[in-house]
Amino acid sequence: MVMRQGPVAQDGDRQSEPLSVAMVFGISGVDPLEWDACAAGKGPFLRHAYLSAVEDSGLAGPDNGWRPAHMIVKDALGRTVGAAPLYLRDRSTDEFWPDQAWIDGFQASGGRYFPKLVMEVPYTPVTGARILLREGAPSGVADALTGAMRSLAHNHGLSSIHVSFPDEEDRARFEKAGWLTRHTVDYEWRNAGYGDFTEFTAALSSRRRSVMLWERRKIIESGVRIRDVPGSRVGEADVAVFLDLLADLHARKGRRQALTFDFVMRLCAAFGDALTLTFAETGGDTIGALLTMEGDGCLHVRNWGAREGAQLVHFEICYYRTVERAIARGLSRVDSGRGGPHKLARGFLPKLSHACHWFLHTNMRRAVAEGLELDNAKVLAAYAQEQARSPFRWRIQQ
Known part of the structure; x- marks a missing residue:
């Protein structure tokens, strides 16, 4: 479905080049090499x-309220030079x-909130680019995509567009266009060039270092066995235990736990050893399991499951061992x-993190903006407090 076609100005004195924007109702309708050229x-x-x-597992499918509506931009040569992961949603579960407050308020005033358009990777709260631009893409591609999204909303009466976890470049792009932004505080570990885990702990305050080493020692003394299973070796039994x-x-x-057996098996087949399932076992029972994925210089802690009372195992597998692996790699x-x-307290x-929001109706935008002003002020204050509580010694504060 072609949504728009026309000339787009280029940088400098280069001649305008026609671009076309198309909607594709499923990622299977996009050539993998062309999409990945934009996502590289x-x-x-x-x-x-x-x-x-x-999508193919049905996780992001109609039964769960997801209808793919991806947009791609092609240049005059037919190359895909831009793309955006988009979904029409008839509910807000699994986001x-x-x-909900926006839904209630809008519908109480007689509006229809659903369907809405979301730009995100389903079930994956990871910050990243949302407007995917191929290297060397014309300067007008991003504007073509955002314009096509707004046109879709206007033409079909969609109440709103929501962008989840955009990177700073995309967040600034949407804010400049008048979209509303809201924030939340998340955590990440940053490698300051540590040679090993001991060098990392040496950078912490003495109190934090002592607690961390005590927690690790308790795991060793408890006899918990930890094993890593790379994606290429993950079997059906492993996935069943993980999901349980x-x-x-x-x-x-x-x-709600939404992940399915089919989805995890597909991930293992597609990503091989870039994916790892880590299990904690004691007394013949598996008491904890973690799915991590690695890519483009980052190790992502994705999904953790555990029996009750496995807090120290949680710290060991999700934080300490992932830091060790990141340093080693x-x-x-x-x-x-x-x-x-x-x-x-564990060095993260x-x-x-951000979300950006566009609303079709001016009154709704105004009401949301008033609420976000208060909410964002609280988040930014909490963020400043967390920054002041750094676990690192002052002279090497990150």
């Missing part, structure tokens, strides 16, 4: 293979930016996923 260097979760796994632990943890927290960061102030530092 932007992390594993924007790759064609990842989106294929989440990471609550909007994931379901156990989510049930205790009163949350020369990775720049460990992304720990959503929230968690307890991560600060706060960062701001």
Whole structure:
């Protein structure tokens, strides 16, 4: 479905070049090489293979309220020079930016909130590019994509467009266009060129270092066995145990566990040893399991499941061992996923994550803007407090 076609001005004195924007109702409708040319260097979760796994498994499908509506931009030669992962949603389940208050308010005034358009990677709260530009893409590609999104909303009466976890470049792009932004505090570990884990702990305050070493020693003394299974060797039994632990943890927290057996198996097949399942075992029982993925210099802590009472195992597998692995592999960061102030004491530092929002109706935008002004002020104040609580010694503060 071609949505727009016409000349787009280029930088300098180069002649205008016609671009076309098309909507594709499924990642399977996009050539993998063309999509990945736009997603190159932007992390594993924007790759064609990842989106294929989440869509072909049915995880991001109509039964769960996801309808793919990706947009691609082609130049005059037919090359894909830009792309955006987009979904039409008829509900807000399995998202990471609550909007129930907006839904209630808009529908109470007689509006229809759904369907809405979201630009994100489903089930994956990882900051990254959302407007994917091929190297050397014409300067007008990003504007063509955002303009096509707004046209879609206007033409079909979509209440709103929501961009989850954009990187700083895209966040600035949307803000400049008048979109609203909201923030949250997440945490990541940053490699300051450590030679090994001991060098990393030496950079911490004495109190934090003592607690960390005590926690690791308790795991050793408990006899917990930890084993890593690279994606190429993950079997069906491994995935079944992982999902059982994931379901156990989510049930205790009163949350829905959406991941499926088919999805995880597809991920393992597509990403091989860039994916790892890590298991903690004691007394013949598996008490914890973690899925991590590596790509473009970052180790991503994605999904953790555990039996009740496995807190120290959680710290060991999700934080200490991922830091060890990142140091050994020369990775720049460990992304720990959503929230968690307890991560600060384990050497992970706060960062701001964002979402950007566009609304069709001026009154709704005004009401949301007023609420976000207050909410964002609280988040920024909390962020400043977390920055002041750095676990590192002052002279090597990161």
